[in-house]
Amino acid sequence: MDIRRRRRGIQQIGKGLGTLDREIFEAIAESPSPLLDAVMPRLTAAADHSKLWFAIAAGLGVVGTKRMRRGALRGVATLGVTSLVTNQVAKRAWRRQRPNISTVPIIRRSLRMPTSNSLPSGHSASAAAFAIGVGLESPSVGLGLSLLAGMVGISRVATGAHYPGDVLAGFGLGAAIAVVGSRIVPPIVETRLPTADPLLVKTAKRPDGEGVILVINPASGSGTGARVIDEVREALPRTEIVELTPDDDVEAVMRDAAGRADVLAVGGGDGTVSCAAGIALDTGKPLAVFPGGTFNHFAKDIGCDTVERTAQAIRDGSVSCVDVVRLNDTGTIINTASIGDYPAFVRTREKLEHKIGKPLAGAYALFHTLRHNAPVRIEYDNKVLDTSLFFVGNSVYLPSGFAPSHRSRMDDGLIDVRILETGKPLARTRVLTALALGRLVRSPLYHEMRVPEFSFKAIDGPTPVAHDGEVEMTLDEATFSVRYRALPVFRPLAG
Template identity: 35%
Template sequence: MDRGLTAVSATDEAITGWIAAQPRNRLDAAICRLTRAADHSALWVVVAGILAVRRGAGRKAAARGLLAIALSSATANGMLKPLLPRRRPAAAELPAYRTITDPPTSSSFPSGHAASAAAFATAVALENPRVAPAVVPLAAAVAYSRVHVGVHWASDVLAGAAIGSGVALATQRWWPVRTSDEARARPVDTVPELPQGDGLVIIANPFSGPPDYDVSDEIAEALPAARLLRVTADSRVDDQLRETIAELGGWVKAVGVAGGDGTVAGAASVADELHLPLVVVPAGTLNHFARDVGVYDLQEAVDASQAGEAVAVDLGLVEAHPGSGDDPENPEVIRTRYFLNTASVGSYPELVRLREKWQPRWGKWPAFAAALVTVLRRSERVRVRFHDEWKDVWFIFVGNGPYHPRGMVPAWRPTLDSGLLDVRWLRADVRFSRLRVVAALILGALGHSRVYHQAEVTELDVELAVPSMLATDGEVVEEAGRYTFRVAKDPVPVYRRDEERWTGRDRPFQG
């Protein structure tokens, strides 16, 4: 052990001595400014702000990067430095022009700057590999700068970088990285091509998404041959589409929609009923469905519809049974609703509302964890019967298709046409069930908790002791005493661009 430490110290001194022996050059001043810019992670906060300007991978990379910095800084500076004291290099070992004023006096081991730099770079590379070639060299330069200006030994920097990278990689236990921009689905080669939108009836919802943005004008420019409708405050999306399609008759080849998940669900129901393919333009706040399908903007929808490229996508159905059906004078009326992503019974709708409220400020996973703790503290248990057994639960989650990751908070779908429902619930009949859930979340071990359960089924019938609210795709839509969930008989073809075929093509419209 002593020999190993002696060898490390000798190597550190040799590296510091080699740097000290290098002639003065213009990089010395730049490196001093760089190391100062990284004080208190100010440099990484600025980079995160730049990445967060654009929604999507950039914003997620920024959020993960800042989280990784917070955790790695707490580990390196808050835990390890007090436990492992080590003197810093003597100022006399380097020329004055390479040193910084007011050098730190805390323990040299490990380097907090290197830990934060490596944590941020690793986290960003996980979420957005395209910006890694810019961020990783910057992080390496910051780490090297700590040796160059004489405030750390090389081994301090290597240890700090290892800690930072390890912490960033460990965040995947609580916050899994999405491995693909789009879910798998089998191609459908029978959909018609829609040149300039010919044969397409598309409805745009100006009430979705940002209040100062309406995608209708862009759609009219990109798809001039399409019949464009706009959602009005006093009409339903599906009713407007059915009425227009009935008027146009055989000219209609496809249904289109621009809006959030609620608007898309209305259009999808019409596409399913009339056996028409669906064009989706993401124009809502979160656009979960479009993101899973792999359509990220108007351009991709235009490309796919003009080329006749589509994939098969399952739609979820839920039937609400408000009465018992035993009274012949008051027969039971079954109401059927479509859902694209998820449906839920119990306190889950409130959880979704809080998560979406806090997500823009904190990021999805911290917001979800905070919302779950808040909801579990406030909520009341629900008595339900499913799988031929009465159970006390906090909520039941039903996904339209298996969600990933298993045994954790559902995040995305790896496939779109499995024909299965993903059912998850939290038991309320286990002692200290709420505390168990919180502890499991903190440890990243929700899938191993006795409170958490999951199953994949083709159909689910849920009876409630007391009628409860139903939420579909994050919106509370119904109250009933019994619900039946299933997957629609036939998947709907949804236009999606074949990225391999489109690589390098000239595109007719840039939105």
Template identity: 40%
Template sequence: MDRAIVRRVAALPRGPWDPALSWLTRAATKARLWMAVAAMLALRKGSPRRAAAHGLLALAVASAGVNLVFKTLLPRARPEPHHLPVHRFLHPQPTSSSLPSGHSASAVAFATGVGMVSPPLGLALAPVAAAVAYSRVHTGAHWPSDVALGSALGAGAALVTRSWWPRTEQPPSQEPATAPAPPLPRGRGLAVVVNPLSGEAQEDVRAALARLFPEAAVRELALGENVAAVAAALAQREGVRALGVWGGDGTVGPVAGACADAGLPLAVLPGGTFNHFARDVGALEPVDVGKAVEEGRALRCDLGRVLAVRGRGAEEQESAAVMLNTASVGMYPDFVRRRDRLLRRVPLLRKRGAAAVAALRTFAGAEPTRLDVDSAPHRLWTLYVGRGRYWPRDLAPLERPILDDGVLDIRSISADPPLARLRLVAALVTGTTSRSPVVATREARRVDVAARDGALVLAVDGELVAGVGRAALWTEPGALTVYSPLAPELAE
């Protein structure tokens, strides 16, 4: 069959397609053609860039399988010069086994891998991949069955990698849950707690607050002063209808707890390093927050609570805290610090890439922690608890589009399964952490943790609580009202 097809190809008339196919087959050597296509696609963010990366991943798997495995197992002589016209015959001829065709495998793998992410781009590349595959027969480099097997292996490699590439999950879109809040023109009835150790210079804070809320009461914290106690006292002051806070998440949390206890709305002014909660409620610009407070536009949010018990027996001491964003045990705080440091130092590195590198560095030499989670014993590298569902649903959550879903987002990385560390590294490299047996995800309203050896260090919104013997974390649905620019404008 191979000889019959080659005879038909040899009988084709001479034409401009001969030099074109010769150029094409040489351009595809060592995947130069596909790397050039990937480079052009990578110039556009979003789907084209992801498609190029997936195409190169599939190509690499196909090329490795064909050249390292199948060509060794299936030695075969290539067509000889007398089989085709001399002007078509590829010179010099490759010296490796003819079976299967590596060019065909790479071409089909790249086009299929691109098509899995972007079907239109995959369809556009399909004729080029087919032309490359045919060019191997037209130039005498391969028998037709070599091309058929190579193409099948290329498609198979792309299918194998379909779950290796992290899918871009689109967070759900949902109308924000609005909540009633009093409009406070010029900040009348607003008491603002200011942490002067956060962020900008103290004078800038005073000036900004004077412009935004000229009639608000401003209370600056002294060094070592209890934020929760100050906020609770302000909430009881006559004429106070809402509390505001200028500071990072560690300062916002206690003030949010005081608001929830007193039934008052909260105004958040970002003054920390990352301001995760302020970002989620759309409060990154103080001017926008001021307008929302003046107009009485607010959202309903859940509130997380943490009760940590230190010491044992008669020496036990309870410590309560508010969890606005996340809590964790183990290596997760180190992972987050490394990821954010990489993003600052290498701006071109995407979030997923920074997360993968940071995770590899963090867990390469980490030792697991022995603890009970809801009374079940575990050996974990990390336990992560998010107040509300975060996206993407893998090891590196970044977004929280819904503020009142009423759940805790619980994720853990286990050291219990055989070869757990190797499995974790493989999942990080291939982008399959969400499907790895060492990574577990679930949702609950409450989770209880207890140390099995000594004590735990619990991180709550970036603040460390050391010496924890056991802790309970739960969510209070809809317990907090927050002034937010995301809330729709009120009808006249």
């Protein structure tokens, strides 16, 4: 009896909700409204076949920020999965006839009334999936799109295509798929760590570059160096420019320039900039960096991604201090250092990321590196492990995981250490599975630390240590320590 009563109660609730659903539909359908008549048919037609969402995604991809472009990509991917699940699974699982459109004004009706099952609303599911997908990466844009998605849902009721319950079910399905997608491939969260205010240094303004000596290789960056020379001569005409040749001893030329200059400037790849940074530290001269290399990671992270931005900082006397990392108290690291196959991982990822995007490029690079790895056995903090990917960064890099791409600050006094352990049983399979599920940062094989000092010992003998894009030394022990705010650099005040 109890079971029958429960079933009867559930059936009565279902009938009541169905009746309420139809009454709300009829109330909207019978409401005379020139605004509904003019707007709703156009809006629902724009959302047919997701044309509206694809157009918005294309716009975000062209003019949006990095977060917006990531959101557009996630939104389109979520929309695709949702459309497949809605049309091939959900609409076949629940059968419900479309509303009777006789009460809907003719001017408001859709030109093409769908013939598939009414529950759930495919337009609403796709709208929610796209809006929430974008919002997971860019909340401000996602909020606006959520309002638009809501209007699309209302348009499906106003034009007679769906009952309100169909729309709500579609919203729920699209939102659920977006949330599940965020668990599989977590969105990138731009974490801002609490830090002290920048340490500014009073420096004379140099409107024409007087006292600045620029050391640069004209051939660096596949000819970028030559362009930088021309732009510096125009922007800072009194700057002395020393052009490097293949036969020059770069360090010797840098030291000579630093001895004569008030400001040591450098243009070239990050390896050359690292050399200049060490000499600037030793001589107590402020450093100016012009983006003359291929990737210019350091220049971009200090806000000097163009010649004009560096030149303006020199003209304004805008100097603040950033951290550097010392390797065994002699080497200078401005970006990253690594052992094992991390340099090969980065080269593979950067080669492909402009073609297929950084997430896919990073996944392929990780798979390729693990497949061809030569593990290095190291000891640190009383632990011994095998690693194929070992990364040390100057200041904290974002995001977490094994695809760090940028720094929000360069004066936090920390070293970013990331180690991927590959010596455990089925390590390769476990790492790749964790990567595919978006759980690499939670894997027991992934180790991430943010510390002021870090040391390791290579158990099986000396191992190559690369830093700032160069393989310069082979070490059996290495100690990395922060020189907190030790390097004054010219950079925009907002950088």
